[in-house]
Structures are given as C-alpha cells and as structure tokens.
Amino acid sequence: MSLPSKLISRKFSVAPMLDWTDSRCRYFHRLMSKRALLYTEMVTTGALIYGDKHRYLQYNTTENPLAFQLGGSNPNDLAQCAKMIETYAYDEVNLNVGCPSDRVQNGRFGACLMAEPDLVAECVTAMKQVTSLPVTVKSRIGIDDRDSYEELVHFIGTVAEAGCETFIVHARKAWLKGLSPKQNREVPPLRYDVVYQLKKDFPHLEIIINGGITSLTQVEELLTQVDGVMIGREAYQNPYLLAEVDQRLWGDVRPILTREEVIHALLPYVKDLLKTEARLNSITRHTLGLFHGEAGGRGWRRHLSENVSRLGADESVILEALAYTQRG
Numbered sequence: 001m002s003l004p005s006k007l008i009s010r011k012f013s014v015a016p017m018l019d020w021t022d023s024r025c026r027y028f029h030r031l032m033s034k035r036a037l038l039y040t041e042m043v044t045t046g047a048l049i050y051g052d053k054h055r056y057l058q059y060n061t062t063e064n065p066l067a068f069q070l071g072g073s074n075p076n077d078l079a080q081c082a083k084m085i086e087t088y089a090y091d092e093v094n095l096n097v098g099c100p101s102d103r104v105q106n107g108r109f110g111a112c113l114m115a116e117p118d119l120v121a122e123c124v125t126a127m128k129q130v131t132s133l134p135v136t137v138k139s140r141i142g143i144d145d146r147d148s149y150e151e152l153v154h155f156i157g158t159v160a161e162a163g164c165e166t167f168i169v170h171a172r173k174a175w176l177k178g179l180s181p182k183q184n185r186e187v188p189p190l191r192y193d194v195v196y197q198l199k200k201d202f203p204h205l206e207i208i209i210n211g212g213i214t215s216l217t218q219v220e221e222l223l224t225q226v227d228g229v230m231i232g233r234e235a236y237q238n239p240y241l242l243a244e245v246d247q248r249l250w251g252d253v254r255p256i257l258t259r260e261e262v263i264h265a266l267l268p269y270v271k272d273l274l275k276t277e278a279r280l281n282s283i284t285r286h287t288l289g290l291f292h293g294e295a296g297g298r299g300w301r302r303h304l305s306e307n308v309s310r311l312g313a314d315e316s317v318i319l320e321a322l323a324y325t326q327r328g
Helices: 023-032 045-050 053-057 075-087 102-106 110-115 117-128 149-161 192-201 216-222 233-237 239-250 259-274 297-307 315-327
Strands: 012-014 037-044 066-071 092-097 135-139 166-170 206-210 228-231
Touching: 012 239, 023 037, 023 239, 023 259, 037 045, 037 092, 045 053, 045 066, 045 075, 053 075, 066 075, 075 092, 075 117, 092 110, 092 117, 110 117, 117 135, 117 149, 149 166, 149 192, 166 192, 192 206, 216 228, 216 239, 233 239, 239 259, 259 315, 297 315
Parallel strands: 012 037, 012 228, 037 066, 066 092, 092 135, 135 166, 166 206, 206 228
Antiparallel strands: none
16 A cells, blocks of 8 residues: 555655666565655656556555656646546656756756746646645756756745645756766766755755765765655665665664565566566566675676576576575
8 A cells, every 4th residue: 555645755765767667676676675765767748648558657556655757848738647646546746857868858858847947836836736646856956057056946946836845856967968868877077065055945845865876874974964865776786775775764673685585575576477478587687786796696697687588487597596696
C-alpha cells in the first residue's frame, strides 16, 4: 500500500533516470531499502494521454513510496496526467525542469522551462487543482548564461507561490546547446553552495540536493545543510550502497541484507517475470553493479553479460554468476 503523502520522507531518494529506473530496477532497489523514495523514469504527457497509459503507470506496489516524474509544459495536459497518476496510487507527482536533451527541448519541457517560471507556476497550479498528491519540481541551478542566483531565486519564488513546496535541485547549470546530456551531468561544475543558500533564503520550502553524490557519508554531510539528498548514477552503478540507507539515515534496526541475500530475495520475482514475455536481461542489467568493488565482481558481471541471452536462460544463470563471487 502507498504511504499517506504527509508521511513521505524525502531525506533520501533515488533519481529518475531515463532507461534505468524502470519498475524492475525499482523492485531490486526496494529489496535493499524500504525507506528511500524511488522515482520513475520521466514519462511525457503525450505518452500518457495518447499511448498505453497502463504500461507506463503500472508497477509493483512493493515499490512504494514512489514518485512519478512527468515531462511536459501544457498545464491542461499535465493536470490530466496528474489525475491518472493519483488513480494508480503514486505518492508524488514530479515535474521535470532539469533535463537538457535536444529531444526534451524540442518538446518545450525539461531544463528550458527554467526560462519560463510563470509557465512552470501555471503547470503546478493546474496539477494541484486536480490532485491531492504533492506536486514537486526538479530543476537545475540555471541554464546557459541565465545562471545568476537572482534568476534562480526568481524561478523558485515564482513556482513556490503557485503551491510547490518541494524543489529537487541538481547543483549544476545546464548548457542547452553544445553539451550532450551526459556531458551536462559532468562538465558544468557542481555548486552545492548555491543550493545551501536556497535553503537559507527559503527556509519554509523543502530543498533536496542532487548531483555528484557517491557515498552515504557525503549524504550525511549534505543533510546538515538541506532537507534531503537525491542520489543518481551511484545508486545504479553501486546499488548495494542502498543496503545501509535505512539504518544510517533512519536508525532502523532491520538487519542489513548481504549481497547474496539480496539475490536470493530477487529470485522469486525473476521467476514470475520469466513466466511472461520478459527477458532475463530486463532485470539482470540492473544488478550488474551489485558486487562493485568486491572480489568476484568481475566474474559476476561477465557471466551475466555473456549468458543472459542464451536460449532458455533463466534464474539459474544468476545462481551461476553468484558462484563467481563466492570463489573470490
């Protein structure tokens, strides 16, 4: 069951990542942390309104608490989608105002919307009028040469007046021309100080920081300055980091699963998936980093990569790969 919205904690979350954080990835992540707030991949309003909405909206209820990230800029379309999202018992609707890809810009959503705070405010208002779910915004600290702190304050202030109480801020600016999405995650310098200042200037808002975060020690340090931390690629490339989240950040006493226990907990889910038309790789690709930095980790990755597509590949391939980690 979904947690009541008011009980959602955004102290720690895993970022929405296109082609990565699908339902199978989230199920795997949830085995390691019951508390982390998880996010869907970004889905456009057009895909929900004109496509197979159930395919985009369905998920395993064990994934809650779960937020749905929307891409769009038409207030009416966003409102229509927000109603759908609430029907499927998500815990939050998040508007993407941070993605810098050309495809997103051509659709007039993502980071380019930072130049249109009034429009973003209209979008937030439209969604809040039709849903009781929290409506949040994920943005950058600026775009192109429009990256002054004054412009960021104007953006946050304008959207907050429309009723947005939570902002997830990737602490880098975005270059809309000249850099690829990958480069935009690495080239513009991180400016945590800017996000810290936002929290000081908007103490009544919930400010979540994102960008370049690679350890729980770093998470704990950042939490002394802001309300929450969103971790991205590290959670995907080194997913076992999630195993300590509940204990270190919430003081939970539930035992931390070993990597082997995580895999054995995943196997029933894998068996169920394979009864459908799902391919083994659709789940194992999310587990490749589980033994990151561990003895046998290379053998784990290699065996999975080389064998998941063989004829009749099933959960036994995972157990074969696990044997490499036990050899060291």
